[in-house]
Amino acid sequence: MGIYDTRRRRGKFNIGLCYVSVVIGLSWLAIILGTLFYEGFRGLSPAVFTQMTPPPGSADGGLLNAIIGSLIMTGLGVAIGTPLGMLAGTYMAEYGRHTKLTLVVRFINDILLSAPSIVVGLFIYEVMVVRMGHFSALAGGVSLAVIVIPVVVRTTEDMLLLVPDPLREAASALGLPRSIVIGKVAYRAARAGLITGILLAIARISGETAPLLFTALNNQFFSTNLNAPMSSLPAVIFQFALSPYKEWQQLAWTGALIITLSVLALSIGARVLQTQRHAK
Amino acid sequence: MAIDNAARDSAETRLAKALFGFKLRDNAFHLLTLAAAWTVLLLLGGVIVSLVAGSMPAIKAFGFNFLTSEAWNPVTEKFGAMAPIYGTVVTSLIAMIIAVPIGLGIAVFLTELCPYVLRRPIGIAIELLAGIPSIIYGIWGLFVLAPFVQEHIQPGLIAFFADVPVLSMLFAGPPYGIGMLTAGVILAIMVLPIMSSISRDVFETVPAVLKESAFGIGCTTWEVVRFIVIPYTKVGIIGGVMLGLGRALGETMAVTFVIGNAHKITASLLAPGTTISATIANEFTEAVGDLYTSALIELGLILFVITFFILAISRYMLMRMHQQEGR
Numbered sequence: 001m002g003i004y005d006t007r008r009r010r011g012k013f014n015i016g017l018c019y020v021s022v023v024i025g026l027s028w029l030a031i032i033l034g035t036l037f038y039e040g041f042r043g044l045s046p047a048v049f050t051q052m053t054p055p056p057g058s059a060d061g062g063l064l065n066a067i068i069g070s071l072i073m074t075g076l077g078v079a080i081g082t083p084l085g086m087l088a089g090t091y092m093a094e095y096g097r098h099t100k101l102t103l104v105v106r107f108i109n110d111i112l113l114s115a116p117s118i119v120v121g122l123f124i125y126e127v128m129v130v131r132m133g134h135f136s137a138l139a140g141g142v143s144l145a146v147i148v149i150p151v152v153v154r155t156t157e158d159m160l161l162l163v164p165d166p167l168r169e170a171a172s173a174l175g176l177p178r179s180i181v182i183g184k185v186a187y188r189a190a191r192a193g194l195i196t197g198i199l200l201a202i203a204r205i206s207g208e209t210a211p212l213l214f215t216a217l218n219n220q221f222f223s224t225n226l227n228a229p230m231s232s233l234p235a236v237i238f239q240f241a242l243s244p245y246k247e248w249q250q251l252a253w254t255g256a257l258i259i260t261l262s263v264l265a266l267s268i269g270a271r272v273l274q275t276q277r278h279a280k
Numbered sequence: 281m282a283i284d285n286a287a288r289d290s291a292e293t294r295l296a297k298a299l300f301g302f303k304l305r306d307n308a309f310h311l312l313t314l315a316a317a318w319t320v321l322l323l324l325g326g327v328i329v330s331l332v333a334g335s336m337p338a339i340k341a342f343g344f345n346f347l348t349s350e351a352w353n354p355v356t357e358k359f360g361a362m363a364p365i366y367g368t369v370v371t372s373l374i375a376m377i378i379a380v381p382i383g384l385g386i387a388v389f390l391t392e393l394c395p396y397v398l399r400r401p402i403g404i405a406i407e408l409l410a411g412i413p414s415i416i417y418g419i420w421g422l423f424v425l426a427p428f429v430q431e432h433i434q435p436g437l438i439a440f441f442a443d444v445p446v447l448s449m450l451f452a453g454p455p456y457g458i459g460m461l462t463a464g465v466i467l468a469i470m471v472l473p474i475m476s477s478i479s480r481d482v483f484e485t486v487p488a489v490l491k492e493s494a495f496g497i498g499c500t501t502w503e504v505v506r507f508i509v510i511p512y513t514k515v516g517i518i519g520g521v522m523l524g525l526g527r528a529l530g531e532t533m534a535v536t537f538v539i540g541n542a543h544k545i546t547a548s549l550l551a552p553g554t555t556i557s558a559t560i561a562n563e564f565t566e567a568v569g570d571l572y573t574s575a576l577i578e579l580g581l582i583l584f585v586i587t588f589f590i591l592a593i594s595r596y597m598l599m600r601m602h603q604q605e606g607r
Contacts (some may be wrong), residue, residue, distance in 0.1 A: 004537075011500035019394060021385030025406050027474070028469050032409075035418065035424050041391040087316030095310055096317070106316050107599075108324050111591045114523065115584070118531025118557045122580040125564075126296060126330035132427065146323060153320060179309035208555070209414020210532040214564045234415045238533065241419045256416050267411045 033260075040257025043250040048258075052222055053236055056245055063255050065133025065222040069231040070206065072224065073216060074142025077205050082198055088149070089156025091255070094182050095140040099159075106157070118217035120146045121211030130216060135195040137223075140216025147208060155197025160191040196270040200203035207259050209234035233259055281287060320582070327584065335578030337570055340375070346578060352543035353399045359575035360584060363543045367460065367553040368583070371535065372528040373465025375471055376548070379520055382468075383475025387506050390476070391483040403480070410473035418537035422458075426538050430457030434550055454538065454550045461549045465558045468533055473523035478523060482516030482601055483509055515604075519597030526591040532557035556583040 047062045054061025088105065096102045125142035129135055163186050172179040187194065204205045217229040218239060240248035338346065342359060349360025352490040392404055434455030486509050494504045510517070540552020541562050554562075556579050567573045 001352060004432075007500055007503070008465055011502035014502045014506075015393065018385040018389045019383040022389045022402065025386050025409070025472060026383055026402070028472075029409050030407055031424075032412065032416070032420050032469075035420060037325045039423075049372070070375050071368070084316050087313045091313035091317040095313055101317060105320050107592075107595060110595050111588060112324060114526055114530075114587075115327075116557060118530070118532045118533065118560055118586055119331070119580050119584045122334070122560070122577055123327045123330050126334045126577070127326065130334075130335070149320065149323065156406075159482050177306045179306045180302075193392050203411060207415055209413075210561055213561055215567065226574055234533075237419060238536075241422060241537070252419055253423075254408075255339055260416055261415055264408065267408070274292050 004268065018264070036257055036260055039250075039253040040260075041082070043254040044257070048195045048251070048254055053220060053231065053240075053251070056241075056243070058247065060248070060250065063236065063251060063258070065219065066231045066233045066255065067258070068222070069169055069216070069219070070178045070233040070262045072212070073137055073140045073144055073204060073212070073230065073232055073280070074206055076138070076197065076226075077144025077148050078202055079143035081201065082140060082152050084145075085149045085152025085197075085201075086156050086194070087151065089153045090160065090182060092153070092157045093160035093162075097110070104162045105153075107142065107151045112146075113154060116210075117147055117208055118210035121214055124211065124215045135215065135217035136227050137216050138214050140230060140232070141226075143211035143215045144205045144208060146203050147211065151201040151204055152197050155200065156190075156194060159193030159197065162193065163189045196273045199266050199270040199273070203263045203270070204262055207234055209238055213238070221279075234263040287338050330579040331577060331584060335574055335581050338574040338578040341571060342365055342575075346575070347582075350543070350545055352382060352573055354563075354569075357569065359572070361556070361579055362543050364554050364559045364579060365582065366545050366555040367539065368529055368548070368557070368586075370460055370553070370554040371467055371555055372525055372541070374461060375467030375528045376521065376525055377565045378465065379472045379475050379524060380466035382478055383472050383520075383524070384517070385606065386472075387474040387483055388509075389477035390480050392501060392505060394511075403477070406476055407473050410477075412529060414470065414533040417466050419472035421462065421534060422537040425466065426457035426462050429462050430455050434461075436551070449547045450549050453546075453550050455550060456552060458538045459550050459552045460539070462533045463553075463555070464549075466534045467528045468536060470531060471528050472531045474527060475520055475524045478520030478598070479513075479517055482513040482520065482598075485601070485604075486512050486518070513601070515597050516601035519594045519601060521595030522590050522597065526587045526594060529590065530557060530587045532561050536561045556580070 029198060046192075047060060048061060049066075049067065050064060051062030052065050054204065088109075092102045092105060115127065120143050122130060124139050126137040126191045128142060134141070167185055168181050171185045172178075176184075212232050212235050216232060216235070218235040219229045219231040223230055233255045237259075239254035240255075243249065333592040337361065342349070346359065346361050347363060347365070349358075350362040351358040351360045352363060353359075370545050386406060390399055394402060425581065434451075434457070438450040438453075441451045490508050490512065491504050494508045499507070536558040537556050537559045539554055540556060541554050543554055543559075544551070546553065560576050560580055564573070567576055
């Protein structure tokens with residue numbers, strides 16, 4: 001009787017700890033989102049979207065140049081990274097499904113996927129900033145593209161592998177060349193998944209700060225010049241949050257809220273797309 | 281007759297042309313995808329080559345001493361990586377000590393205990409933690425977590441461990457709020473979702489028959505987890521832990537906010553310190569002189585080499601786990 005009771009009690013205790021860890025995990029999420037919404041919404045006003053970042057000590061000001069800069073560089077990163085990533089993923093799933101190259105690329109790609117993003121920043125600094133002689137939005141965009149590529153490669157390969165082979169065989173039997181089979185049949189069948197991958201990649205880079213710090217630097221003023229330093233939301237948050245000015249810190253919170261809301265919207269959108277595909 | 285022939289000829293040449301066009305497009309597309317696949321490899325090669333090239337001046341100036349020296353003096357241009365490496369390792373260890381048990385607990389809950397209806401929502405909620413950008417963790421850590429730790433946790437720790445021989449050194453000094461411990465806690469929150477989602481994935485590979493037979497001989501739920509699920513998925517769990525560790529080692533922005541950026545090795549976990557990535561983020565744009573910049577790039581190289589090996593081992597283990605599943 002004694003042994004049975006101890007076993008049962010120990011089991012209950014340890015299982016109880018599992019419940020506790022779930023509560024801890026969920027409350028962390030609640031606390032972080034809670035403070036973010038509370039602090040962020042306090043500073044949310046039309047001025048945030050219509051005015052430039054303020055000089056130190058100034059009471060008013062917004063984040064317009066930072067928001068535009070973030071949009072431009074994110075767009076640039078996606079525009080460069082997505083086609084490259086999709087083509088590489090296509091090779092791995094369609095042409096070289098069983099080749100050694102695919103194995104190696106998959107392995108390397110998985111490592112790039114979780115490699116520290118600050119290293120990517122140093123890489124682009126060495127390759128572009130030093131060569132060109134100055135910081136630029138272009139270098140920022142390219143460094144974001146390097147982060148986009150592994151995400152898109154991974155999802156493209158996974159999603160294309162889910163497309164049933166008979167679909168490809170049927171198209172080939174009609175005499176279609178391989179490239180058209182891939183473009184018109186495989187891509188179309190995997191479309192929701194491919195878009196999911198791109199959304200996830202955008203979500204991933206929209207909060208990236210480290211690689212932008214020494215590629216795009218920052219800019220107090222409005223600029224759409226790709227060849228000059230450009231402001232971005234994460235860089236502004238970094239600068240303003242660590243500053244001693246209350247107004248700057250408030251803007252940092254508001255910027256943080258804007259980024260988080262867009263990232264959450266993107267990842268929820270990606271999830272909805274994915275479930276639709278599964279439901280079909 | 282002649283006209284017919286001409287018509288047939290032109291039809292044939294048209295067909296041949298079309299087929300030739302198809303073939304050309306086909307080959308071009310194939311080559312394009314192949315080139316893109318190689319680009320991924322070149323990217324990694326480019327990162328290594330550029331980091332090595334960039335750190336050459338520092339490697340020449342300091343040699344092996346760079347790894348063992350604690351000095352960090354931009355004025356006299358004496359640089360050593362010991363303090364950032366120490367900080368990186370210690371903060372990551374704190375993060376793993378906190379995150380591994382909680383992550384495994386969540387995974388056990390999601391696979392064994394949770395009602396079906398709640399599995400997806402809770403899983404998604406935990407994964408949302410992973411989606412929050414690291415700069416958000418940084419600002420939250422600076423304005424919310426650090427003051428809280430300073431006021432409510434650190435004084436208690438200092439008082440509680442004051443008379444315990446070894447631990448009193450770990451928890452000594454004034455409560456700053458920012459420092460190694462706070463950075464470790466933030467990292468723990470950040471790697472938790474990876475830990476729990478990978479553990480959940482590998483837990484799901486355990487064949488139901490194994491668990492059923494254990495229940496059949498009268499095991500409690502905990503005993504099934506402890507003696508069936510965990511041993512069966514050992515390799516996968518270690519892979520997941522290493523993957524989390526790789527993330528924690530390279531994490532930049534969140535740590536930069538709360539670590540304090542002090543190039544010192546202190547026994548106390550409450551003291552400010554620095555990590556490799558925080559040093560680079562804080563000092564790179566202010567670095568004047570080639571040697572300073574180069575020393576920072578060499579730090580990046582060290583970080584990349586460490587994370588590369590840890591991530592490679594973890595991916596290898598997870599790959600083996602999936603092969604086992606396919607068997």
